[in-house]
Amino acid sequence: MNNEKENLRELLASFMAPEDANKTAEDIERGEKLLRNWPAPTPSETLLAEVKQKMAVAAGRRRMVTFQRRVLELAAVAATILVVSTAAIKIWENRQSTLSPDKIVALIPDSAWEGGDVSKSDADIAVLSAEIDNVADEISNVLLSDKNGSSAAAVSDVEMQIIEVSADFWKG
Amino acid sequence: MAQQDLESIIIGCKKGDQACFSQIVDLYGKRCFGYFYRLTGNREVSEDLLSELFVKLVEKIAGYKGGSFNGWLFAMASNIFYDHLRFKQRQSRLLDEHKRRLEFESLTVKNLPGDEADKIQAALGKLDADVREVILMRFYSQLSFKEIADSKGEPIGTTLSKVHRGLKRLRELMGGSEL
Numbered sequence: 009m010n011n012e013k014e015n016l017r018e019l020l021a022s023f024m025a026p027e028d029a030n031k032t033a034e035d036i037e038r039g040e041k042l043l044r045n046w047p048a049p050t051p052s053e054t055l056l057a058e059v060k061q062k063m064a065v066a067a068g069r070r071r072m073v074t075f076q077r078r079v080l081e082l083a084a085v086a087a088t089i090l091v092v093s094t095a096a097i098k099i100w101e102n103r104q105s106t107l108s109p110d111k112i113v114a115l116i117p118d119s120a121w122e123g124g125d126v127s128k129s130d131a132d133i134a135v136l137s138a139e140i141d142n143v144a145d146e147i148s149n150v151l152l153s154d155k156n157g158s159s160a161a162a163v164s165d166v167e168m169q170i171i172e173v174s175a176d177f178w179k180g
Numbered sequence: 181m182a183q184q185d186l187e188s189i190i191i192g193c194k195k196g197d198q199a200c201f202s203q204i205v206d207l208y209g210k211r212c213f214g215y216f217y218r219l220t221g222n223r224e225v226s227e228d229l230l231s232e233l234f235v236k237l238v239e240k241i242a243g244y245k246g247g248s249f250n251g252w253l254f255a256m257a258s259n260i261f262y263d264h265l266r267f268k269q270r271q272s273r274l275l276d277e278h279k280r281r282l283e284f285e286s287l288t289v290k291n292l293p294g295d296e297a298d299k300i301q302a303a304l305g306k307l308d309a310d311v312r313e314v315i316l317m318r319f320y321s322q323l324s325f326k327e328i329a330d331s332k333g334e335p336i337g338t339t340l341s342k343v344h345r346g347l348k349r350l351r352e353l354m355g356g357s358e359l
Contacts (some may be wrong), residue, residue: 012285016325017338019325019340020340021308023340025338032340032344035344035347035348035349035351036343036344037330037349038347039315039343039346039347039348039350039351040318040319040347042300042347042350042351042354043300043315043319046298046300047214048213048215048217048218049213049214049217049223050210050213050214051209051210051213051226051227051230055213055227055230055231056205056206056209056229059205059209059230059231059234060198060202060205062200062231062235063198063201063202063205063234063235063237063238064198064235066235066238066239067196067198067201067238070238070239071196099273
């Protein structure tokens with residue numbers, strides 16, 4: 009079969025002179041004829057049957073390993089999804105429940121910055137500043153207590169206070 | 181056997197089809213056994229290596245990506261043989277080629293019914309291990325020189341030279357006889 013795939017003489021001729029190629033090809037062919045004339049022993053039918061049996065066992069083992077690997081991969085994917093979704097929910101909850109200082113500033117109506125009575129405004133601003141400091145302290149407390157997971161109630165309190173401060177301020 | 185038939189058997193093997201594995205053994209069992217026997221000169225060792233080869237085939241067949249199946253199978257057989265040789269070397273502390281040859285010859289004599297019954301085995305044992313392996317791979321795998329050279333990762337000229345030198349020496353050792 010191997011000689012059908014390649015022309016030995018042509019192949020050898022690419023390395024040596026044509027006469028040498030012919031001689032070398034003859035040497036190879038005669039050597040291979042020697043091997044054909046002295047065949048190796050053949051395996052027993054029992055051995056071949058045993059080999060087939062061992063292959064069946066190995067195939068079963070391979071299926072089991074493949075199955076276990078797939079189960080482990082699925083478990084890893086499920087665990088990753090669980091961790092990521094838990095983290096996402098936690099982050100979303102935190103964003104919903106905390107009130108940043110920017111949002112507090114946004115609660116103050118634009119008219120506050122457009123008042124005409126300067127002396128009244130100064131007094132109001134002083135009161136407002138005190139209230140803002142108070143709220144800032146409360147926010148700091150909320151942020152610190154957030155690590156303990158008890159922030160929801162504290163946030164509600166702060167929100168109530170902000171609403172009160174806002175209402176008081178605009179009442180005058 | 182048609183290439184298409186072989187391909188469908190290989191596809192079956194990849195799916196774990198037991199009948200296809202059996203067909204592979206029927207197709208290649210004798211040739212691979214002959215290859216191992218001529219390399220080791222020992223029937224029992226050849227039986228073990230043959231079993232190891234086909235079990236490994238089951239484990240590795242998923243990684244077979246096409247190309248010459250003969251080449252793939254005999255490259256694996258060659259690796260198994262060299263692993264065995266290294267194991268034997270470690271085990272018996274035979275570190276040089278001369279001692280390895282002596283061991284090979286003693287195995288040959290011990291396991292054969294008589295020198296005349298398989299004179300070629302003793303002659304093969306006198307060749308360099310790598311030359312012997314290339315000659316036997318060429319003979320039993322029926323691979324082309326190019327395929328063998330690719331499988332060994334050496335230039336085709338080197339493979340040609342080894343086979344030529346080895347077969348010429350084999351004929352000399354056999355007293356020029358071909359029968």
